[in-house]
Each structure stands twice: as C-alpha cells, then as structure tokens.
C-alpha cells in the first residue's frame with residue numbers, strides 16, 4: 729500500500745515535470761526555410777492555410793504551425809527551441825520586409841485586437857529594414 733502511494737506520487741511529479749517541459753514538435757526543424765520563402769506559390773499556400781478557418785489548404789507542417797501560433801504568441805515562444813526561435817525571427821523579418829501584405833493578413837487573423845502588435849512592437853521595429 730505504502731509503495732503504491734509512493735508510486736502514485738512519483739508518477740504525479742513526473743506528469744507535472746513533463747507538462748512543464750512541454751515543447752513544440754521538432755519534426756519539421758530541418759525544413760528548408762529559404763526554399764519556402766523564395767517560392768511564391770508555396771508562400772501563398774501557407775498564407776491560405778494560416779488564415780482560413782478550415783485546414784484544407786494546409787500541409788502537415790502548416791497544420792502544426794497553425795495550431796502552435798496562438799500559443800507561441802501568448803507565451804513568447806516559450807515552448808520553442810532555439811532553432812525554432814531563430815526560424816520564427818527569420819520568417820517574421822522576411823514577411824515584414826518582403827511580403828507586407830501577407831504580414832498584414834496574418835496580423836489581422838491572429839491579432840484582431842492589436843494586443844500582440846503592442847506586445848511585440850519592439851521586435852517588429854528591430855526586424856524592419
């Protein structure tokens with residue numbers, strides 16, 4: 729009985745630790761970003777995926793991205809690994825400077841009340857060329 733309780737306690741602690749340490753999938757970390765950013769039809773596809781209600785335009789990684797964006801915005805990419813943080817900066821920088829229309833659409837979609845534009849204003853200024 730005593731050991732069963734101890735086991736439950738250990739499992740509970742492990743579950744908490746796991747939840748705390750939760751990260752986004754690294755499954756797509758080796759994707760070739762430059763190739764995607766340079767490919768207008770792919771970029772358009774991602775834009776549709778990310779801004780439409782349904783997921784019918786989404787590739788598997790687009791779907792994953794779509795699922796994680798609201799959370800990443802809310803928590804400063806807290807569940808991103810370094811590679812994902814770097815990739816996020818790169819994509820945002822590209823969108824701000826090269827695809828302002830897409831950037832605008834994404835903002836309208838993910839930041840309807842301007843909350844994150846406020847929160848991340850410094851980052852946006854920093855990335856703007």
Ligand SMILES: *[C@@H]1O[C@H](CO)[C@@H](O)[C@H](O)[C@H]1NC(C)=O
Nearest residue numbers: 763764766767768769770771
């Ligand atoms: C863009 O990506 C699509 C899908 O992967 C591919 O079929 C197409 O050839 C690419 N276009 C260019 C210009 O690389």
